[in-house]
Amino acid sequence: MSIRILAICGSSRRESLNQKLLAMAVQGARDAGAIVTFARLADFDLPIYDGDVEAARGLPDGASTLQALVDAHDALLIATPEYNGGYTALLKNAIDWISRPRSDGSGGIALLAGKVAALVSASPGQLGGLRSQTAMRAVLDKVGMLVIPQAFALSVAHEAFDAEGQMKDHRAAMAVMSVGEALYRTASRLATREVRSVEP
Numbered sequence: 001m002s003i004r005i006l007a008i009c010g011s012s013r014r015e016s017l018n019q020k021l022l023a024m025a026v027q028g029a030r031d032a033g034a035i036v037t038f039a040r041l042a043d044f045d046l047p048i049y050d051g052d053v054e055a056a057r058g059l060p061d062g063a064s065t066l067q068a069l070v071d072a073h074d075a076l077l078i079a080t081p082e083y084n085g086g087y088t089a090l091l092k093n094a095i096d097w098i099s100r101p102r103s104d105g106s107g108g109i110a111l112l113a114g115k116v117a118a119l120v121s122a123s124p125g126q127l128g129g130l131r132s133q134t135a136m137r138a139v140l141d142k143v144g145m146l147v148i149p150q151a152f153a154l155s156v157a158h159e160a161f162d163a164e165g166q167m168k169d170h171r172a173a174m175a176v177m178s179v180g181e182a183l184y185r186t187a188s189r190l191a192t193r194e195v196r197s198v199e200p
């Protein structure tokens with residue numbers, strides 16, 4: 001059974017350290033057998049969530065597209081950068097839109113609930129964005145996602161990558177790749193159980 005993972009980064013900056021780290025975790029998931037899609041949040045039409053805008057115009061196209069992407073995937077692999085001790089507005093805004101009722105009236109939260117997620121983060125600081133992970137874990141918990149314990153926080157991240165975007169520290173690279181692999185394995189086990197539970 002193929003497992004599809006949606007990879008999302010809370011920074012769309014060209015030289016984003018979190019995107020580089022996410023790419024390593026994605027490599028781990030792909031090596032394990034996952035089919036991975038990147039969703040670059042800046043490419044989606046996602047205004048800052050406003051209930052009046054939603055009431056007047058419905059979901060923006062970007063929100064509907066993101067919802068469809070989440071629907072089509074088994075798991076989320078998320079890089080969550082740290083701004084002032086928390087997650088970025090870009091990432092939280094995307095989750096807020098995804099959680100809204102879909103254009104066909106079905107629930108947005110139902111797209112997320114019961115799916116597996118894994119978190120990684122990178123920061124030039126000493127904690128590597130760990131506080132952002134803690135805050136994001138609480139958000140994903142609230143919408144019913146199952147966040148696996150395997151995670152990776154890369155400290156002093158501005159010194160961690162070479163010119164090709166590869167991590168200089170081989171052991172750290174293996175550790176972040178293992179997060180992608182663990183996400184794949186957990187999603188596979190859940191998918192297998194779901195199939196078994198609907199068999200007569």
Ligand SMILES: Cc1cc2nc3c(=O)[nH]c(=O)nc-3n(C[C@H](O)[C@H](O)[C@H](O)COP(=O)(O)O)c2cc1C
Nearest residue numbers: 011013016017018019081082083084085123124125
């Ligand atoms: C508004 C703002 C607040 C920040 N606050 C923190 C912080 O609380 N902790 C931290 O480790 N880094 C903080 N940083 C540094 C970011 O971790 C750093 O800019 C990082 O490279 C952002 O992720 P990116 O490289 O993926 O874009 C902050 C950066 C900005 C712009």
